[in-house]
Amino acid sequence: MNRVRESGYARKLRMWLEITTNNLEGRACFSSLKFYEVVxxxxxxxxxxxxxEASLQLINTSVHGVNQAMQVAANMTVLExxxxxxxxxxxxxxxxxxxxxxxxRKQFPLRKARDVVEGMLSRLLKVKVDGFMTLVENVNWMTD
Structure with a gap:
């Protein structure tokens, strides 16, 4: 009678261990997904x-020329x-x-800073081109 009872307990223990192991493995997979979502x-x-915000502040306060804007745009690509x-x-x-x-590219985390630096670069390049066009207008193209 004791052996029957012990084998019943052993069977129940094995079943419980299998269920627990399966549940733990399932939870481990789920927890890694949950961990990733939290991170x-x-x-x-x-x-x-x-x-x-830090990038925007840096761009708005310290980028003053085309060279700096181009460097920041290149750095944003590397950061991406x-x-x-x-x-x-x-x-x-x-x-x-x-x-x-x-x-x-739409999901890039620094979209605002990237858009600001690209707009700034565009404006600075337009100013440079306008300056060159003004110089061309001041040249006397007629021979004396």
Whole structure:
């Protein structure tokens, strides 16, 4: 009688262990997705609010020439790629497939700063071209 009872307990224990193991594995997969979503939320907040505002402040206060605007625009492109690599690294660490973290140019976190620097570069280039056109108008093209 004791052996029957012990084998019943052993069977129940094995079933409980299997169910618990399956539940833990499922939770581990779910928790990695949840972990990534939490990290992504804070990264988006950091990049969209803090870094974007700091970039805007830097652009508005210290970019005064075409050379500086071109350098900032180039740096924004490099920063865009760095953000993509960073998101891929976070996804890899949290076990999320890379296809879930691919972003388009529209989703670039520093959109406002990028748009401001591109607009500033456009305005500065127009001023330069207008200056050259004014110089051309002042040249006496008629021979004496």
């Amino acid at each position: 992504k939320k804070y990264l988006d907040k950091l990049l969209n609010e803090d870094l974007d 790629r760095a953000c993509d690599f960073f998101f891929c690294h976070v996804a890899k660490l949290s076990g999320v497939p890379l296809r879930m973290v691919e972003r388009s």
